[in-house]
Amino acid sequence: MNKKSYSLEKAYQNLNFLNSHEARTVRMLCEYLEPEDRLRKLKVNNTVLFLGSSKADPNDKNSPLVKYYWEAEELAFYLVKWAIKLKPKGKNFVICTGGGPGIMEAVNRGAARAGGKSIGMNISIPTEQYPNPYISPELSFIFHYFFMRKFWLVYKAKAVVAFPGGYGTLDEVFETFTLIQSEKFSKGNIPIILYGEEYWREAINFDALLKYGTISPEDLRLFSFYSTPKEAFSHLKKRLMKYLLDTD
Secondary structure, three states: OOOOOOOOOOHHHOHHHHOOHHHHHHHHHHHHHHHHHHHHHOOEOOEEEEEOOOOOOOOOOOOOOHHHHHHHHHHHHHHHHHHHOOOOOOEOOEEEEOOOOOHHHHHHHHHHHOOOOEEEEEEOOOOOOOOOOOOOHHHEEEEOOHHHHHHHHHHOEEEEEEOOOOHHHHHHHHHHHHHHHOOOOOOOOOOEEEEOHHHHHHHOOHHHHHHOOOOOHHHHHHOEEEOOHHHHHHHHHHHHHHHHHHHO
16 A cells, blocks of 8 residues: 655745745744844834825826925935934934835935935735835835734834825824824834825814814824925934934
8 A cells, every 4th residue: 555655844944834824923923023134134223214105106297296206205315314424333214115106216216316225115915016116125125914014114113204195104194193192102202294284184184083082182292294305304303313312
């Protein structure tokens, strides 16, 4: 009687198993450990997270988003040009985006123009969102799980800048508000800028949230509105310098 033969294969080399439902927790753990290891080896101490629409096309002159594309590029340029001169042990205030097109591309583009490194944390979705060409190759990540991508977008962030965006941007903005409101992030150290006051006040009726008692007056102090790259940069520089001084 012939015995069924099995090849001897270590579990961590078994791709069928690693891609199975049973190994989901292993894959989740990989999406935590691999970015952690890479960021540590590349000495990325902390980041500035930029959020915004993937639909901002720099070539579409008729789009109301085109001005935000170039203002995002300019703000990232100012920030990286300043951060490079700090010369800390490791890299502080590295630009981080979701890695896709639109505002994300603009921000990585501004960082590259300033001569700095920048991070792109992409996600695999049915409509593929390819990494934009301005991300530093060694800092380009691709995630399968949205929650792990969100974790790494915010985990090392010492500031968040949200440009106009849709469902994805709104999701990330409100999750950041919730983390700060629930004191999972330190309220004092994480400035949040909603860039483009006209857009944000029209898109979200913060006064109505306050009127109906669904937020508190102090919740409106979690963020600031800015509408020019120079003013936003001035605010960020002041807050980020305070962070460095407080941690020295």
